[in-house]
Amino acid sequence: MIRIIDKNRCCGCTACVNVCVHGCISMNEDSEGFLYPKVDEDHCVDCHLCDRVCPYENIRIESLEIDPECISAKAKDDEIRFKSSSGGLFSLLAQVVINQQGIVYGAAFDKNFHVIHRGVDSIQRLDLLRGSKYVQSETDFTFSEVKKWLKEGRKVMYVGTPCQIEGLYNYLGNKKTDNLILVDFVCHGVPSPKVWNLYLEDIRKRYNSKIECIFFRDKSHGWKTYSLTFQSESMPLQSRILTFDHYMQTFLRDISLRPSCYNCVCKKINRVSDVTLADFWGIRRINKAMNDDKGVSLVLLHSEKGKRLFQKIESDIEWYNESLASVKRINHNMVQSVKEPPKRETFFRNIDRYSFEELYDKTVRRGVMYELKNRIKGYLKLILHLLEI
Structure with a gap:
């Protein structure tokens, strides 16, 4: 057991x-x-x-066979791209599945802004799944739901972290069927829902307002300088770029991640998924023609099924074949786990004692010069975005 x-x-x-x-x-x-x-x-x-x-009891040795096809891609429709975290590829792939009477599973907010996995079967409801959520999602019994849909002959696309996808693949008996599309992404690590709730409580108290909408990847200041944005009826739009927001800094400094994220067995090139999606960070160094600061997706196609699905959206995207070796050099999260910071233990030991901002000040905030340089970097990103418009 x-x-x-x-x-x-x-x-x-x-x-x-x-x-x-x-x-x-x-x-x-x-x-x-x-x-x-x-x-x-x-x-x-x-x-x-x-x-x-269990993915950790059944560690899958990476296949040394054919490497996946590596692609940079972005939707031609700028509205789809603006609503998406990167190039809008998830939305286009999901639309294909839904138009075939399929169901798409991904991470969504519930009414209290907890992150859960859920399925949608209409284009109108895709907005619930669109956009990154930097919180570990609860998959609950969605694996069992997928099995039920597949038995009924329905097409299913399931999007999750690499470990969630390996768990689902194992649960289904390591079998690949034409009706199942597995999509994972290049994962930095998953933050604690408790940390997220603590942060939300600080926001509610600060503005004395009920939050109506949250978007982790607002591109108003550009794709590379994305913002975490809140909105409600009783307060003006609150938007902070990733460099200035303390929740995002706690995540990006690797403090709030799940323990297994520091030793992830699912970080590899060859995966059980059909498609891997990610932000194509470093695209300006590899393909300047794609670098417009509106979002570019990295796409890895691992299976013939994934390639066939991609072919169905080719007319809706601008895309190029890229060198996998170049991508690996720039996107380290694809194959490497982050290191556990020394302050992580102190952070979680004190999580029940302080508000989020107090906890940040006591355990996450670094020296004056580091924080000053970080803010300067943020302002420089904003300036560069304005120059690129």
């Missing part, structure tokens, strides 16, 4: 919960706000199905 002794070896994908036919496994939140499986040992029959689907 699944026993979480080392939290570095659990990504919280919920494959074990979904596969347990006796319903003996539940996901429980720990003191850091991450979910871990807990087994009801009185009812467990030691069938070991949970062990067989």
Whole structure:
């Protein structure tokens, strides 16, 4: 049975919960706000199905066969790109699946701005899934839902972190069917939902207002200088670029990530997914023709099924084949885990003692010169964006 002794070896994908036919496994939140499986040992029959689907118990050796096709791409429709985190490829691929009476799963906000996985089957509802959410999502029983849809002959596209996709792939029996499209992305790591809730509480108190809308990747100041934006009926639009926002800085300084993110077994080039999507950071060094600061997607096509899906959107995008070796040199998160910062333990040990801003000041904020340089860097990004318009 699944026993979480080392939290570095659990990504919280919920494959074990979904596969347990006796319903003996539940996901429980720990003191850091991450979910871990807990087994009801009185009812467990030691069938070991949970062990067989766990990405950390079944580490997949990277295939050294054919490398994926590597592409830079962006939607020709600027409105789609503006609403998207990078080049708008998720939206276009998802539209193809929905137009085939399929269902698309991805991360969405619930009414309290918790991040959960959910499925949508209409173009109008794609907005719920569009855009990055820098919080670990709860997949709950969506793996079981996918299995049900596939049995009914319905096409499904499931978008998640590499570990979520490996968990789903294992849960489905390591089988690939024409009706299932697996899409992952280049993942920096997943922040704690508890940290996110603490940050939201600070925002609500500061403005004495109920939040109506959140967007992590507002491109009003450009794709490279994206902003975290809040909106409500009772307060003006609040927008802070990534360099100035303390939640984003906590994430980008690797403090608020899940323990397994520092030793991710799913960071590799050859993946079980059909398509890998990412921001094409460094595009100006590789292909200046694509560099307009409105967003460019990196696309890796791992399977023939992924290639066929991509072909269906070629008329709606501008795209180029790129060198995989060049991409690997620039986009380190594709293959390398971030290092655990020394202050992480102190940060989470004090999470119940302080407000988010107090916690940031005491454990995340660095020296005066570092913070000054960081702010100057932010202003320079804003200036560069204005010069590029």
